Amino acid sequence: MTVYAAASLSEAFEDLATEYEAANPDVDVKLNFAGSARLAAQISAGARADVFASANAATMSRVVAEGRTAAPPVLFVRNRLALVVPIDNPGNVTELEDLSDDSLVLAVCAPEVPCGALAQAVLADAEVDADADTEETSVRAVLTKVTLGEADAGLVYATDVAAGGDKVAAVPLGPQIRFNDYPVAAVSNRDVAADFVDFVLGADGQRILWSHGFDSP
Amino acid sequence: MTGRRTAKEPNRRPPIAVVVMAVIAVAVLALPLVGLLQRTPWSSLGTTLGEAATLEALRVSVVVSLLAAAVSVVLGLPLAWVLARLDFKGRPLVRAVVLLPMVLPPVVGGIALFFALGRRGLVGRALHNWFGVDTLIGTTAGAVIAAAFVSMPFFVITAEAGLRQLDPRLESAASTLGAGRWTVLRRITLPLLAPSLAAGATLSWARALGEFGATITFAGNHPGRTRTLPLAIAQANEAGRPEAAIAMSVLLIGVSLLILIGLRHRWIAPRSSRPESSPETSPS
Numbered sequence: 001m002t003v004y005a006a007a008s009l010s011e012a013f014e015d016l017a018t019e020y021e022a023a024n025p026d027v028d029v030k031l032n033f034a035g036s037a038r039l040a041a042q043i044s045a046g047a048r049a050d051v052f053a054s055a056n057a058a059t060m061s062r063v064v065a066e067g068r069t070a071a072p073p074v075l076f077v078r079n080r081l082a083l084v085v086p087i088d089n090p091g092n093v094t095e096l097e098d099l100s101d102d103s104l105v106l107a108v109c110a111p112e113v114p115c116g117a118l119a120q121a122v123l124a125d126a127e128v129d130a131d132a133d134t135e136e137t138s139v140r141a142v143l144t145k146v147t148l149g150e151a152d153a154g155l156v157y158a159t160d161v162a163a164g165g166d167k168v169a170a171v172p173l174g175p176q177i178r179f180n181d182y183p184v185a186a187v188s189n190r191d192v193a194a195d196f197v198d199f200v201l202g203a204d205g206q207r208i209l210w211s212h213g214f215d216s217p
Numbered sequence: 218m219t220g221r222r223t224a225k226e227p228n229r230r231p232p233i234a235v236v237v238m239a240v241i242a243v244a245v246l247a248l249p250l251v252g253l254l255q256r257t258p259w260s261s262l263g264t265t266l267g268e269a270a271t272l273e274a275l276r277v278s279v280v281v282s283l284l285a286a287a288v289s290v291v292l293g294l295p296l297a298w299v300l301a302r303l304d305f306k307g308r309p310l311v312r313a314v315v316l317l318p319m320v321l322p323p324v325v326g327g328i329a330l331f332f333a334l335g336r337r338g339l340v341g342r343a344l345h346n347w348f349g350v351d352t353l354i355g356t357t358a359g360a361v362i363a364a365a366f367v368s369m370p371f372f373v374i375t376a377e378a379g380l381r382q383l384d385p386r387l388e389s390a391a392s393t394l395g396a397g398r399w400t401v402l403r404r405i406t407l408p409l410l411a412p413s414l415a416a417g418a419t420l421s422w423a424r425a426l427g428e429f430g431a432t433i434t435f436a437g438n439h440p441g442r443t444r445t446l447p448l449a450i451a452q453a454n455e456a457g458r459p460e461a462a463i464a465m466s467v468l469l470i471g472v473s474l475l476i477l478i479g480l481r482h483r484w485i486a487p488r489s490s491r492p493e494s495s496p497e498t499s500p501s
Contacts (some may be wrong), residue, residue: 134437
């Protein structure tokens, strides 16, 4: 079985696949991680995927519109925005408002990708006029620049903080009203595809996803 | 072998197998481009290319690639001279290191540039402390450095080949006749070398124009400063806007083709049968 999943789901879906294989020894789960938009394009072009998990609803809807899903997509997790800084915090960033300081080197996602759209919305809500030095097309590229200490601050997903290890620290953002909702759908008609989607939505699957920092929708 | 046949005339017919393989090779190289052109939304091409964001990316591309080519020439020419003329022990190693960016994935170059010129890098720390350079992320200077890193080897290898083909007797004759070192360089070496230098500069310019991985890794993606056409194309592609990506790709292919066609007589298909003493002046 082949599962196409958004890059931000990497570690969580590796755990999910391990658990699922343990419960279903006859199933071999193959994982393909990339940006949601790229995966959607591949599936629309006929890639042999059984399950697709996207980082936002808009990308999933493109695959649905092409008639490539076998069942309607279901939201299975949501992700929050996180502000990360290098562990020694050279820019002395302590709140979101600090990002309006132009001398800070700030990395964000490009507005066209899901994490960038979320960052824009959160900054607009807080009325923070932040001038980003770089707009990355992948949330992990933002994280890398902060991990290396080349950026003073970066806006990533809450679930990416753990991937930064002991090189980054998260700055608390307070209560948030904005989220990215992740839909999952069976792409093929195989029973195992529907079964895996059920597993992701079920108690065991959700527990694994929480352990990686995701929230339930 | 009939024995009766004498080798009067060599067989002028091209060997079929070679021609067939050559046609396959052209297909491998050209088919993806044909596929792209076939999917190009020609009717909306003008609109996409006229968008402010596209024009801005084109401007950044032109500025960054020309500056990178200039850096390649200014630093690459002395390097080519050292490699061609000085006999020293570590020369094979130096040459290998110089050519390494040609075969490395550019993203490796981008990461390596961080460890050299980044804020916490070897030289970057000094830049920071002595010259107050805060960061190269999101700056045109950073984009130029990244592009020069990948494109300079193309100039060095071409200029070095040109220097090696140069007949050293011309230079020594000039010295014998009383010309100083500087005069020899200016009146003999550089004019003779001009075709190689032009070819090398153009080639490194074309390579800088197509640079992506080192730029986005090291200099980031900032509109108007580091977002070149390749970066804008990748971004449009990731964002699910394939039409914009295709339109900008056609633009980039067009510009690159023009540059490479300009190179045709110089480097890609040198006219070995005829000396280039009477260059074709017809506008092509």
